[in-house]
Amino acid sequence: MNYLVLKQRFYLVISVLTLIGLGSGYGSCTKFSDRLSDSAMVALDSFHHCQYMALSRGIGYAGRRSEQLDYADQLSRHTTVEQLVEIANTDTSRITRLWAYRILLKKADKQVFDILKQALKDTTHVELMSGCSRFEEPYNRTAISVYRYDGNELKLSNQLRFSLDSLIFFGYMKNKGFENGLLMDFKPHKIYYATVIEEADKGNYAILPLLAQYKNPNDRQRINKLLKALLKEDGICSYEASDAISNWNDPAFEWYAKAACQATIKQEYYDADEVLQLLCAYPAPWSYQILKKLLTQKGDYSYSDTAKDYLTELYKTRPVPPIFKPLYDRYVARKK
Incomplete structure (x- = not known):
């Protein structure tokens, strides 16, 4: 076989392999957006128009329910976990990425660890709104805020929660x-x-x-x-x-x-909850006197209702200390 024939066959093989590669790669080169349902795309588009992320359910002075909760519900129902992971890692809108990450946290998906690990490298500022407050935070700090804000509601395994906490502790806090x-x-x-x-x-x-x-x-x-x-x-x-x-x-x-x-x-003016925490930690004559003062306060800036509500919740799960019992019976139990 002469050199010319060998060369022709070599190029033929290369051409065939190239065509096969192009053909098999066609599906994987399809745009991510083309693989999403129309409903998911509508939710994404809605998020792309948001100028801030709603951290709390109610926002503004009226505490109105944020429409972002509806977008998140729609995105959650019309995407797979893998699609949410891709959105959380690659979407052009950081607000959208944060919501995809938040949804995955609520689904208790283990891939949130890698998403958070990647997010901790990003220091671009994003806007948040919680209640009446609108403020900016670096993206890495915001990813932590989202996890912390929803913390008690998340159904995470002990291992996943420990992994996320440790990542924040050693990967963010120890450095920052x-x-x-x-x-x-x-x-x-x-x-x-x-x-x-x-x-x-x-x-x-x-x-x-x-x-x-x-x-x-x-x-x-x-x-x-x-x-x-x-x-x-x-x-x-x-x-x-x-x-x-x-x-x-x-x-x-x-x-x-x-x-x-x-x-x-x-x-x-002061934070009555902080005072009440300390008073209830040490039932004693001095704390009795202060607690009585709080419970009997009157006027526009009274902390009486705050104290009654705090004691009601606290003593649902533990006995009332004997020294506080007269106050509890008179001012709290009677309120019920």
Whole structure:
């Protein structure tokens, strides 16, 4: 066989293989939008016109129901999980991507881990609306906010929740800093402890709620140091301290609860829930007096109803402390 014939046959084989490749690849080259149903495309188009993501169900001063919930329901019903994953990873609208990710979280699909991992690299700002507040956050922080906002409603397995929390803890917070409020729902896993101690020793107040959950007697001094610094800086109750003490109402921290509550109720406006958390953590004569004052308040800026509602919910699942029983029977039980 001469060289010319061999060369011709070689090119023929290459041509055939190329045609086969083009033919088989045709289906995979079909645009993603062409594979979506009309209903899904309508939902996507609606999201593409949104200028912000509605984090809460009700938005604005009137608390109207956001139409984005309807778009999300339509998108959820007319897409597969794999289509949602592709939207969450590649859609041109970050608001649309966040909603696809939110839907997948509600479906408890394991692929949300990889979606969140990818999202943590994106620092482009997006607009959010929660209640009456409209604000901007980096995309990576927003992806965390979406997960945290829906947290209690999500039916995630313990393993998936732990994986997501650990990704946020080590993949975001350890690099970006431990922000106030981010650690409220974290569980005290062993793998976090060394970092928690390190942050506490740096004087980071945000770590308090998680640190208290470990209930390690060796941390009492460490926690008290943070509480003293917080009280000196704020002068009143802080939500980090209130949340920490509600997790571990050790007698060693009662001094803070008493001082912070007594200082806070002297203010004209304050967060009554933080005060109530601390009062109920330490049933004592001093907390009885403050609780009585809250329950009997009158006027335009009374916290009486807030206190009654708080006690009603709290003591649905636990007995009323004997020292609070007279107040509860007179002002709360009677209200029912």
